[in-house]
Amino acid sequence: HGLTTALPTALDRGEFFIEYQPLVHLGDGTVHGAEALVRWLHPQHGVLGPDRFIPLAERTGLIVPLGRWVLQESVRQARAWQQTHDEKGPLRINVNLSPCQLTHPGLVSDTVDILEQAGLEPDALCLEVTESALIGADDDLLKPLRCLAEMGVDIALDDFGTGYSNLANLRRLPVRVLKLDRSFTQSMQQCPADPVDLKIVEGIVSLAHSLNLAVTVEGVETGAQAEQLRILGCDTAQGWYYARPGPPERLHELALADA
Numbered sequence: 001h002g003l004t005t006a007l008p009t010a011l012d013r014g015e016f017f018i019e020y021q022p023l024v025h026l027g028d029g030t031v032h033g034a035e036a037l038v039r040w041l042h043p044q045h046g047v048l049g050p051d052r053f054i055p056l057a058e059r060t061g062l063i064v065p066l067g068r069w070v071l072q073e074s075v076r077q078a079r080a081w082q083q084t085h086d087e088k089g090p091l092r093i094n095v096n097l098s099p100c101q102l103t104h105p106g107l108v109s110d111t112v113d114i115l116e117q118a119g120l121e122p123d124a125l126c127l128e129v130t131e132s133a134l135i136g137a138d139d140d141l142l143k144p145l146r147c148l149a150e151m152g153v154d155i156a157l158d159d160f161g162t163g164y165s166n167l168a169n170l171r172r173l174p175v176r177v178l179k180l181d182r183s184f185t186q187s188m189q190q191c192p193a194d195p196v197d198l199k200i201v202e203g204i205v206s207l208a209h210s211l212n213l214a215v216t217v218e219g220v221e222t223g224a225q226a227e228q229l230r231i232l233g234c235d236t237a238q239g240w241y242y243a244r245p246g247p248p249e250r251l252h253e254l255a256l257a258d259a
């Protein structure tokens with residue numbers, strides 16, 4: 001339909017924009033960084049979320065230039081935050097990568113160029129890859145990720161715990177962060193929380209930490225969830241309880257308001 005024909009020119013017309021959602025340290029509530037989430041301001045349909053156009057962009061190949069634009073834009077934004085925030089330590093930026101970008105030969109060189117042009121250190125960038133994109137990944141697929149990881153870029157496994165996670169497989173992946181899927185956070189909402197889910201999260205955190213991985217939780221909507229996940233040992237959190245995705249100015253205000 002209409003979206004299919006409008007998508008290829010939307011990038012040139014400047015119709016995409018990025019919202020940022022903070023990632024907060026569970027220990028002290030300070031801002032760690034933010035995840036970049038792309039939106040499309042469609043001239044007729046208004047603001048469309050990624051679920052409405054990312055699958056289409058993947059099928060048509062537009063995801064490669066679109067993903068490069070998202071990376072460039074959000075890396076530049078992260079550098080701008082850092083320049084006004086440095087007394088509190090650098091803010092990190094998380095950017096989602098689609099499986100098509102992983103197999104695109106330009107991934108490493110594009111990322112290096114974008115970081116250099118913006119003047120952002122590689123360790124301020126975290127690339128989020130879904131667990132399902134790395135299932136059965138062979139060395140060819142992992143090579144660019146290893147290369148980025150060696151430069152200091154963090155790789156996060158997004159939506160962790162929903163796929164066929166092969167925990168033993170984690171050892172071969174160049175991953176530094178597990179992003180626990182929202183479904184675990186939702187089950188912390190029940191009172192008392194499901195004891196089996198509590199054990200599962202406890203086990204994932206313990207395994208992650210023993211492999212030197214950080215654990216981020218998604219979809220935190222209440223203070224009670226945040227407290228439960230903090231007690232379970234999760235490191236950072238993201239969700240409406242802290243902030244909805246919003247314009248870059250909002251993140252800056254939140255970070256500067258930190259105690």
Ligand code: G
Pocket residue numbers: 036037038049050051054067070096097098158245
């Ligand atoms: O913002 P929202 O909650 O609607 O995001 C839905 C999903 O879209 C998220 O799970 C996220 O992984 C994905 N997404 C958001 N921005 C991007 C992007 O720039 N690239 C890719 N590949 N996925 C994105």
Ligand code: G
Pocket residue numbers: 023025032092125126154156177214215216235236237
């Ligand atoms: O900021 P902190 O001191 O908590 O981080 C310790 C290490 O763990 C850093 O190297 C940091 O990159 C990593 N880390 C902790 N939590 C997260 C997170 O949510 N996302 C990312 N990308 N890295 C994290």
Ligand code: G
Pocket residue numbers: 021037096158159218219220221238239240241245
């Ligand atoms: O995994 P992914 O990168 O898709 O995660 C980001 C998505 O989750 C975005 O679409 C964002 O709007 C959504 N999201 C962020 N925080 C919350 C929350 O607290 N609750 C719910 N239900 N969705 C959230």
Ligand code: MN
Pocket residue numbers: 035096128158
């Ligand atoms: Mn994500």
Ligand code: NA
Pocket residue numbers: 158159179218
């Ligand atoms: Na996610």
